[in-house]
Structures are given as C-alpha cells and as structure tokens.
C-alpha cells in the first residue's frame with residue numbers, strides 16, 4: 001500500500017503479484033486511477049511489461065531457465081529444434097511430435113522463387129541485416145496475413161503455421177543473404193540434414209561440391225543456436241511483442257525484432273568483439289586498451305562484457321567458452337592467437353577493480369564471434385544467425401502475447417517540453 005503525496009494522504013491500494021519464482025511484482029494498473037500519477041521507469045529496468053511462462057532469468061545468481069529447464073541441460077541433451085518446440089509449446093517434444101516438427105520444418109524451408117528477385121534490389125555490399133530485415137518483412141506478401149489481426153480472429157492452427165514457417169525459412173533467408181552478398185549461386189535446403197547442418201550446407205555448399213557434414217561443427221552450431229534461442233523480455237523480444245500487439249502479421253513483427261537486434265549494444269556485440277580483438281592486436285595491447293576502458297575514454301567498452309540483467313557470469317558465456325575450445329580443437333586451431341588474446345583479456349578483466357566493482361562479466365557474445373569466425377562465417381553474418389536462433393523465441397513470445405490478449409502496447413512519457421503556446425502571428429504562409 002502507498003499513500004498519495006498530496007494533502008489528502010489517502011491510501012492507494014496496489015496489489016502485489018506473485019510469480020512462480022523470483023521477486024513479487026507491484027500491480028501498477030490502478031495507480032493513475034487512484035492517485036492521478038504515472039510511474040517513471042526509463043528503459044523499463046524495473047517494470048514487468050507482461051506475464052510470461054517461457055523464460056526465467058535470475059541475473060543475481062546467473063540462472064537461465066526455458067520452461068523450467070536449465071540452459072546447461074538443454075544445451076547438453078536437446079537439439080535446437082527441440083528447444084524451438086519447447087519454447088512455443090511448453091514441453092519438450094515427444095518422439096512423434098519431434099519427427100512431425102522436423103518434417104514440417106523441412107517442408108517449409110523453401111522460399112517462394114520470386115523472393116530471389118528481392119535480392120537484386122540490394123547493393124552487393126549492403127549489410128546482411130539490412131537485407132534480412134527487408135526480405136523478411138516482404139515474406140508477408142507471399143505467406144498472407146496468417147497469425148494475427150486486430151480482433152484475434154485467426155485460428156490457433158494458422159498461428160501455428162506462421163510460427164513453423166518463420167522458424168523453417170529463416171536459415172534459407174539468412175544463407176541467401178550471404179550468397180547474394182558474395183555473388184554465389186543460391187543453395188536450397190537439403191532433406192536428410194538437421195536444422196544446423198542445413199544452415200551450414202546452404203552457406204558453404206557449391207552446386208558441384210556439397211559441404212561435407214562435420215558432426216562436431218554441426219553440433220557446435222546447433223548449441224550456439226540453442227544458446228541464442230530466447231532470453232526473456234530483451235529489447236528485440238519486447239519490440240516483437242510491442243509491434244505484435246497492433247495485430248500486424250508475424251513476418252512484420254519478426255522483421256521489427258531483427259531491426260532491434262541489429263544494434264551493437266544487443267545482437268551486434270559479437271561482431272564488435274572481433275573488431276575489438278583486432279584493434280587490440282596482441283596480448284601486449286591489453287594494458288593500453290584496459291586503461292582506455294577504465295578511463296571511459298571515447299566511450300570505449302570491453303565488448304562482450306556486461307549485461308543489463310546478469311550481475312554474475314552469464315551461464316551462456318561459460319557454455320560458449322567450452323564450445324569455442326571444442327571447435328578450435330576440431331579445426332586444429334587450439335593455439336589461435338585471437339583465442340589466446342580473448343582468454344587473457346577475460347582473465348585481466350575478471351581481476352580488475354573497474355569490472356569487479358561494476359559486476360561486469362563476460363556475456364554470450366564474448367566467445368561466439370571467435371567460434372563463428374573459425375567456422376568460416378564472416379563477422380557481418382553473426383547477427384544474422386543470432387536472428388535465425390532468436391526467431392524460435394520471438395515466435396513463442398509473439399504467440400504467448402496474442403493468447404493473453406493484452407491490448408495495444410502504449411507507454412507514456414514524463415513531458416518536459418514547452419507548455420501550451422501560440423504559433424507567432426508573423427509565422428506561416430498567411431503571415
């Protein structure tokens with residue numbers, strides 16, 4: 001219970017809401033009605049904008065659960081398509097559901113042939129995320145307005161179809177973005193390959209020389225997809241929910257999520273980590289770089305460190321470090337100078353007062369760029385594959401949002417502009 005801050009000192013009754021785990025939440029919905037004031041929470045750091053049963057994060061303890069399952073166990077025992085199903089349906093698929101889902105994904109992996117024409121409109125040197133964003137929104141013109149409308153008239157089956165299509169088509173779209181930017185022939189998905197294998201096949205195969213499946217790399221790639229599949233109400237997911245609350249089609253929603261993910265403070269960070277490692281050069285460059293970070297010179301940050309929610313090690317970062325060692329060993333690159341530099345940089349930061357006092361730890365992006373680069377994926381494509389993985393989370397969150405029928409998303413602002421005033425009489429065409 002709060003009290004009005006005016007003379008009346010009337011009590012304001014705000015209920016508290018309990019989650020399954022985690023801190024309670026104050027239900028602010030009655031605040032304006034009772035007290036005539038709004039809450040102020042820029043960046044929504046203290047605000048639960050929805051109820052969700054998909055992902056739970058405890059940033060203080062470094063815990064990440066999807067539908068209750070720890071990310072460590074999912075990463076070890078499940079495939080990315082299992083996790084995609086889990087996020088959307090609440091349970092891991094049984095054997096029959098698994099087969100049917102994977103068959104469905106394969107059947108829907110193709111893109112309408114006319115989509116090839118879209119690419120010709122882009123400059124070859126366009127950023128892959130620009131092409132992904134544009135073509136993805138364009139898919140709505142081929143696959144209808146399935147999934148949502150303002151009156152929620154679309155059936156659950158149609159919504160299901162949209163989510164299947166999005167998860168299925170993203171790798172093809174992502175690979176075609178890459179192939180177009182390199183002037184390479186577009187490669188089609190191949191039946192019999194797993195989701196992760198198909199991603200790599202469509203990236204690296206040539207018509208005359210199919211990519212030779214490497215199970216270690218395919219499994220590593222699959223686990224990278226799992227680690228990026230969902231992460232609660234981050235900025236891109238909140239964007240998908242916000243845009244989706246208007247009732248627009250799911251392809252446009254996911255395109256909006258892709259735009260949000262593009263930024264270097266979000267999905268673009270793994271690309272930025274590699275640029276940073278290149279800039280530092282060798283371990284000898286670390287002291288100078290760390291001084292720039294500590295002095296907060298030119299806004300220099302240690303990319304791949306820090307997180308809005310995690311104030312302990314991001315559990316995905318530890319898993320990513322392990323995958324990094326496995327992939328580099330498989331490729332005979334265990335002594336890769338970039339890995340040595342990253343390890344030393346991590347050790348230095350973890351023992352540095354600047355990082356300790358601010359509780360800054362490696363996040364999921366610190367090692368992912370090194371792995372993807374070692375696998376031959378160019379850094380401009382990193383965020384594209386982050387988007388492929390996150391589509392599993394976005395569609396699950398989009399469906400959950402629609403099913404809860406929340407009404408349109410509409411935050412307010414604390415207005416700090418001029419009060420009412422008149423346009424000067426001398427101004428304008430009549431003046």
Ligand code: ACO
Nearest residue numbers: 265266267269293301302303304305306307308358363365
């Ligand atoms: N390097 C150096 N200093 C940092 C870093 C960093 N990576 N991150 C935060 N800080 C410092 C800030 O300068 C600030 O210092 P101050 O209190 O002296 O002003 C303090 O730590 C708090 O920083 P905020 O920006 O308020 O922290 P916030 O939680 O809002 O930021 C963010 C989180 C954006 C991820 C930030 O840590 C960052 O920019 N990291 C680098 C980019 C990155 O790796 N992003 C990927 C995030 S994970 C993901 O999206 C998948």
